[in-house]
Amino acid sequence: MTRKSSKRYQEAAKQVSEEAVSVQEAVKILKAFPSAKFDESIEVSFQLGIDPKQSAQVVRGTVSLPHGTGKSVKVLVFCRGEAEREAQEAGADYVGADELINKVAGGWTDFDVVVAHPNVMKEISKLGKILGPRGLMPSPKVGTVTQDVGKAVREVKKGKIEFKSDKTGGLHVACGKVSFAEEKLVDNIKIVIKTILDNKPSSAKGTYIHNVAVSTSMGPGVAVNVHTMVEKK
Numbered sequence: 001m002t003r004k005s006s007k008r009y010q011e012a013a014k015q016v017s018e019e020a021v022s023v024q025e026a027v028k029i030l031k032a033f034p035s036a037k038f039d040e041s042i043e044v045s046f047q048l049g050i051d052p053k054q055s056a057q058v059v060r061g062t063v064s065l066p067h068g069t070g071k072s073v074k075v076l077v078f079c080r081g082e083a084e085r086e087a088q089e090a091g092a093d094y095v096g097a098d099e100l101i102n103k104v105a106g107g108w109t110d111f112d113v114v115v116a117h118p119n120v121m122k123e124i125s126k127l128g129k130i131l132g133p134r135g136l137m138p139s140p141k142v143g144t145v146t147q148d149v150g151k152a153v154r155e156v157k158k159g160k161i162e163f164k165s166d167k168t169g170g171l172h173v174a175c176g177k178v179s180f181a182e183e184k185l186v187d188n189i190k191i192v193i194k195t196i197l198d199n200k201p202s203s204a205k206g207t208y209i210h211n212v213a214v215s216t217s218m219g220p221g222v223a224v225n226v227h228t229m230v231e232k233k
Contacts, residue, residue: 008034012219020225023193026214027185029222031178040178040217041071042185044192044224046171047210056203059165062142063173063195067184068159070177074110075156076100077149078124078138079117086150087115091157097123104130113162114138115152116145135164163196171196178216189214193226 012033021029030042050057076094077087078101087095094100094111097120104127114131116124116138124131124138131137138144142162146152165171173196175188193212200208213221 006218008036009219018223020223023186023189023224024182026222026224027182027189030214030216030219031182033216033219035178036216036218039070040219041069041174042176042178042180042214042216044173044175044189045213045215045221046196048165048169048171049207049210050165050169050201050204052165052167052169054203057201059171059196059199059201060141060163061195061199062160062162063192064155065159065161065175065188066191067176067180067188069161069174070180071174073112073156075113075115075153076111077115077153078120079149080120083117083147083149087153090150090153092149092153101127109134109136111136113156114144115149115156117149118145118147121145135162193224197226
């Protein structure tokens with residue numbers, strides 16, 4: 001690691017051992033770190049035993065966090081007609097079609113999630129170069145291209161988030177804030193781990209999850225023992 005660690009980071013690192021611990025113990029360790037000047041996010045990071053070059057082995061999906069991420073999510077909905085009213089009533093931050101499409105085409109990206117009605121997908125396909133690299137392009141696979149835009153917006157606002165493995169086989173999922181009660185963080189982290197376990201690609205061979213760690217925005221990672229999460233079905 002080449003980064004120059006802060007004094008606070010070094011103090012936090014002293015509390016971390018190389019031994020993987022339970023989710024409950026990992027959360028206790030994170031909560032005991034010296035506090036930052038802001039409410040840090042907490043993230044679960046995975047190193048997966050997949051071949052990221054094989055599209056069939058990309059791990060992608062959604063997970064609904066029981067206690068949300070602690071972040072206020074701005075949702076943009078591309079739609080027309082009656083669907084606009086449904087999206088607005090569900091709490092969407094931006095709703096519309098042509099005007100919003102042109103605004104995004106001009107480089108505007110002040111939103112966190114994009115939902116689209118199927119009848120406008122052809123028009124917003126031209127936004128792929130802008131939305132794609134940011135992971136914002138709506139997709140039927142994760143429920144962000146749907147006729148029921150109201151339901152999609154409500155789910156996102158309640159804590160439904162998307163995840164996708166990267167080019168190195170890594171996968172990172174935000175799961176709350178340091179200010180969350182321990183039991184809420186444990187609930188969120190456990191559902192994320194279980195969801196990733198359940199999404200193992202059928203073509204992936206060998207060890208699926210090499211390691212898992214939870215960390216704060218500015219702190220070191222704490223290794224988690226996922227074997228305790230594997231339940232017999």
